[in-house]
Amino acid sequence: MDDEAIGADQARRLRAALSAADLELGHVWMHYFRLGGGVSEMEIDAYLHHALTLPALQRDLLTQAVFELADGHQIPHLPFTVDYHIPHSPFRVLDRDEHPLGEPPADPEERDEHDPGGDEH
Amino acid sequence: MTSDPSVVELTTAFARLQGLLLDTQSATAAVSRLAEVARDLIPLAVGAGVTLIDADGVPASTAATDPAVEAVDRMQYELGEGPCLSAWDTVSLQRVEDTLTEVRWPEWAAAAAATGVRSVLSAPLVHREQEIGAVKVYAAEPDAFTEHEEHLLVLLATAAATLLGAAQSPQSVHRLSTELKSALADRQQVQAAVGILMERHDLDADAAHTRLLVAARQQGVPLLGIAARVVGRADDPRL
Numbered sequence: 001m002d003d004e005a006i007g008a009d010q011a012r013r014l015r016a017a018l019s020a021a022d023l024e025l026g027h028v029w030m031h032y033f034r035l036g037g038g039v040s041e042m043e044i045d046a047y048l049h050h051a052l053t054l055p056a057l058q059r060d061l062l063t064q065a066v067f068e069l070a071d072g073h074q075i076p077h078l079p080f081t082v083d084y085h086i087p088h089s090p091f092r093v094l095d096r097d098e099h100p101l102g103e104p105p106a107d108p109e110e111r112d113e114h115d116p117g118g119d120e121h
Numbered sequence: 122m123t124s125d126p127s128v129v130e131l132t133t134a135f136a137r138l139q140g141l142l143l144d145t146q147s148a149t150a151a152v153s154r155l156a157e158v159a160r161d162l163i164p165l166a167v168g169a170g171v172t173l174i175d176a177d178g179v180p181a182s183t184a185a186t187d188p189a190v191e192a193v194d195r196m197q198y199e200l201g202e203g204p205c206l207s208a209w210d211t212v213s214l215q216r217v218e219d220t221l222t223e224v225r226w227p228e229w230a231a232a233a234a235a236t237g238v239r240s241v242l243s244a245p246l247v248h249r250e251q252e253i254g255a256v257k258v259y260a261a262e263p264d265a266f267t268e269h270e271e272h273l274l275v276l277l278a279t280a281a282a283t284l285l286g287a288a289q290s291p292q293s294v295h296r297l298s299t300e301l302k303s304a305l306a307d308r309q310q311v312q313a314a315v316g317i318l319m320e321r322h323d324l325d326a327d328a329a330h331t332r333l334l335v336a337a338r339q340q341g342v343p344l345l346g347i348a349a350r351v352v353g354r355a356d357d358p359r360l
Contacts, residue, residue: 026249026283034307035344036315036330042279057327060334068343080334 003056006084010059011048013076014066018048021070032065056081152254153184155281159256160186162273163242165265166258170194172205173246173254173285180254190259193233202226204243205255212252214275217241219263240265244278246285253282307345314348318360336360 001009018028025048029041039058046052047059054062060080067078152171160169168190172183180198185191197203203226204215217223220239223230233241243257256278260266311333318329333351337344351360 029283030304034304034311036308036311040276040280041283042276055327057330060331064334064337064344067338080331080338082331082335 001084003081004053006081007047007053007056007059008050009084010063010079010081011050013078014062015048017066017070017075017078020075021066021073023066023069028062028065028069031069032062035061035065037061037065151285155256155285156184156186158281159258159274159277162277163258163266163270165260165262165270167261169256169258171246171254171256171281174209174252189236189238193236193238193259194257196229196232197226200226200228200232203229204241205257208243208245208255208257209252212245212247214245214271215241215243216266216271221263237261239263242266242270242274244271244274246278246282248282248285253285256281310345310352311348314351317351321360332360 017023018025025041025045029037029044032044037058039054043052043054044062047054047062060082063078063080066075152173156169156171159171160166163169168186170183170185170190170193172180172194174180183191183194185194194205197205204217207225208215217230217233217240220230220234220241238259238261240260240263241257243255245252246254246256256274258266258270258274311330314333315326315329318324318332319326322329322332324332333344333347336342337347340347342350347360
């Protein structure tokens with residue numbers, strides 16, 4: 001997978017996550033800016049719609065911003081660029097089943113099928 | 122991002138734009154600073170202006186870097202024609218290559234040429250699909266602006282619109298500046314952590330930033346938490 005294909009896959013996942021967590025782009029941009037992001041909201045918008053490519057770090061910062069803001073929502077797995085290069089990267093495997101920021105969902109209805117919450121029933 | 126000069130220029134301008142909203146208490150002062158940022162971002166520009174319009178499309182606050190620009194701007198509203206009005210109508214960037222040969226707005230172009238303005242770029246300020254104004258730069262030479270300047274002005278306009286969109290009342294300026302202050306403090310904390318990791322591991326800035334991201338994900342901690350840990354406890358063995 002070349003860098004352009006990786007970026008496109010990340011963008012597709014991010015769009016799905018924004019939609020699933022009902023995140024507004026301006027809000028996401030501000031958090032991305034907090035984390036050190038360096039491109040404008042318009043460029044982020046263009047990237048998400050495959051009209052612009054972004055360097056790996058900018059994509060990963062955006063990924064982390066969405067990941068953190070989507071805490072408590074079910075969203076697609078959001079890999080960093082390095083995860084595409086190291087298929088067995090330990091944190092990628094960890095990440096697949098963990099909840100954002102490692103905290104259990106506040107609302108039981110939001111738990112996914114991988115969540116080991118069975119002994120409550 | 123350092124490989125793309127236009128992004129470097131924009132980032133610098135953008136940092137100043139953040140600063141302007143921290144320091145100003147009114148939208149008028151903010152647009153005045155934005156006009157200066159636009160002029161400095163585009164070295165060929167001899168002047169720049171910013172207009173914010175209210176919900177009815179009436180200019181609410183305007184600012185220009187010099188009186189000639191202000192006069193050229195004001196003529197548009199008096200004559201009812203000009204690149205900024207078209208920028209609003211079409212929600213697109215307008216470029217005037219030479220006011221002496223411009224035929225779309227003949228009266229305004231002639232008046233502008235008489236004041237020494239030969240080329241113009243005007244970009245709409247759009248926030249949440251609502252037009253809130255326009256930012257424009259002027260040059261004394263014809264054909265002064267290329268696609269490069271267009272690109273820069275559009276990026277600046279977009280960033281500015283995002284920030285100014287909520288800034289049309291004193292209350293919202295205050296709210297926005299509070300959020301921006303905390304955002305900038307967070308950003309500085311991250312950059313400090315990146316600097317520490319660069320030195321500790323002999324990394325470039327992107328690699329150090331990525332290392333922070335990976336650590337945040339692996340440890341299940343927000344990036345800002347990891348950054349605070351690096352800055353506060355310089356010998357964290359996991360980083």
